[in-house]
Amino acid sequence: MIAGFKRVIALGAATAALTAGVAFSSVGVAEAAPSHTVVTAAHVGKERCHVVKGYWTKTWHKATRDRHGRVHPGYWTKTWHKARKVCERH
Structure with a gap:
């Protein structure tokens, strides 16, 4: 029971970290895009x-x-x- 609960918490934390990383990396890529004007x-x-x-x-x-x-x-x-x-x- 406790092992399953810990697994769910770890999976949720990993999902949140990946989601935040994707959001920040997409913003960084948009800012780093060269301006051709x-x-x-x-x-x-x-x-x-x-x-x-x-x-x-x-x-x-x-x-x-x-x-x-x-x-x-x-x-x-x-x-x-x-x-x-x-x-x-x-």
Whole structure:
């Protein structure tokens, strides 16, 4: 009787913990979702703001040696820089 009662309490506590975890994790995921919009330029106070568009840059990676002494040649990669809002205070 007492063992059954303890099992029911443990099962209820585990269910409540899982339910709370699902609720908090869904809120965290919603807040962590990236925003794909860029805030337009705004003139607030004495700041001058403008939007810098996203752009690609080419990055050179030097030649390297691995642990066996073999030389791996250098190579180029493209790196994307996201759009952002830049404000300058005057």
